[in-house]
Amino acid sequence: MHPDALPPPVFRYDGSGHLCKLGLIYIASSIVMDAEWSAMAAPGVSVHTTRIKLPKVTVEGIEEMMNSPELAQAARLVGSAPIDLMCFGGTSASFLHGTAYDHALIAKMQQWVPGVRVNTASTATLAALKEVRAGKVALASPYVDAVHAKAIRFLEENGHQVVQHANLRIDEDRALAEVPLEKVYDLVRSVDHPEASAIFISCTNFRSVGAIEALEQALGKPVISAVQASFWHCLETLQVAGARPGYGQLFAKRLARAADSTGR
Template sequence: MDANSARQPVFRYDGNGTRARIGLIFMASSIVMESEMWAMAAPGVAVHTTRIKLPKVTVEGIEEMMNAPELRQAAELLGSAPIDVLCFGGTSASFLHGTAYDHGLIEKLKSWAPGPKVTTASTATLAALAKVKAGPVALATPYVDGVHARAIRFLEENGHKVVSHSNLGIDSDQALAEVPISKVYDLVRAVDTPEASAIFISCTNFWSVGAIDALEQALGKPVVSAVQASFWHCLEIADVNGAKPGYGCLFDGRVAADRDEGRT
């Protein structure tokens, strides 16, 4: 046998979730959350998606989606795969009727998909805001006024006074993803105020994670997005350190720690 034939084969990285497999329920017309999760994922973390139809990004459209039988079917399909965490990737859909509704959604998903740990974009958001020690927040969303108002109510009923806010009034799911990240950056810069301890960017079909590091450097405070928070929380409850660097202080505590030191 020559030296070449005795050599061990070299395999390329293939995306296998050897460290963690995240199961994602996502809107059929959406594209952002999967892409941003894969962008943040370190080797060994995989994302597997099942989709449900969102008729329109309005209170009525979201309710129609959440009451359709496809939600249960999506959870059951994902639960049949060997995933570690199941994430419901709809922020407005999980905060629409408040905290108790979000908690009830998690219990439904657990009953439909027993085995994996479960979170939602809204539950993850609250956990992320706690992680960065946020108090009052500024809120940036692409939503129509009715959905935007529900976001404010959800944050405030969970102890985060919304001291500044702005929304783009978009009711088409595909149009959400057409907003360039430069416009998202400008929206967040404009909504910031000294009274806000952190900024929350809501919506999982709204490009944001690529701008978070630049925003935190410019503003000197934590910036949390729904997708970033969801990915972080999936890793947290899976007990896996599986994020690439550069996606905000949520993953390393940098800005939150700096802010605390400035108060002493």
């Protein structure tokens, strides 16, 4: 057959970030956040990750990570790619010393990578809670008590009284990701409270997004996770409709239109 008589080629979607390219600074031993972002991302949204080491999921271990020169290096590495937004994907690390600390972290990231928009898991969480008009909340986390207490303080200093909470007291990062989704579902249901207008699931190495729709159906209220909120806030900041359906009412305004096999 003459080449000119061949039908036009059919291209498959290849992961191209033609809608937006998201840069993620994430924990080296963690496996949940970038995987869940990719699960929620519609064709056209790509995720590009760089990593930093976390010695232990304790206040001391988190502080050691945040004071390491690796953090600036990680930001500059992922920021050297043509990304549209850079997210720091550590919830406890960004709320460790309160709201001012989180704002200072964003300012440092903007200095390290000028011209790239920046967010953190904690900033995104507050924006997501505002989006669903949350007031009082319930909190579920896998943290040790000291880190869990800082999560409560962060929420409450930002106007979200925590009326019920529970934590699993896990101090090893790899163990966080090993909690089965069924146990996460049960933990979140256990913290529900009549006065809680929403439930927040903290930690970006703690599986959550696969259970959010089922939890919202069971509880009749918004369920926000740190991973889900971070991804949503990236899309919201960039004004991109790039989420797949099925990951919570938070994405109501950010759902992608149906795409063909090429993702365009």
